[in-house]
Amino acid sequence: RKEVEQDPGPFNVPEGATVAFNCTYSNSASQSFFWYRQDCRKEPKLLMSVYSSGNEDGRFTAQLNRASQYISLLIRDSKLSDSATYLCAVTMTTDSWGKFQFGAGTQVVVTP
């Protein structure tokens, strides 16, 4: 089993709709959590960190569920420009502290 897993999608979303997807992690010692966005043939770009209490940045909301070991990302009022692959990243509290484990990504396609 992979340490970080994501539904690859694609999630096809009408413009203006809401989409949400999860990322599960297997190591309960995971410490920090992030969402990255990657456009085709570009580098991953940090979208937001995920805090224990959950956090919101404009139309994006990230949540952490430690009991069930997953993080989620919700996009409200989807824009065409939100079409991308969303990668989750997790860091561990082991002697590899600070090492990021990335999921394979969830593809989101926003359609007119």
Next chain:
Amino acid sequence: DARVTQTPRHKVTEMGQEVTMRCQPILGHNTVFWYRQTMMQGLELLAYFRNRAPLDDSGMPKDRFSAEMPDATLATLKIQPSEPRDSAVYFCASGLLAGGAIYEQYFGPGTRLTVT
């Protein structure tokens, strides 16, 4: 706007040739990562450094890959000899880890390597 820079952005080479990729991390960041991304494997961690010391290079094929940080402003990834299966996008990323605080990691634009 601080950014991670990488050179070259594109490299086409023949099998057996040496390839060197360079990365300049964001000033002040103490951790540098090298990743490889392919359609099949996704994003794989090859190696990473903290304060220029290698912490983990278990993701790298040791016989042909080497990674170094000659100084705080330069990280290099070398492949010698290169093989067609090394064709991928190689990303460098840097971040700051301090006092157990959560830190974030920023990626460079990548080097797209094609080995023929």
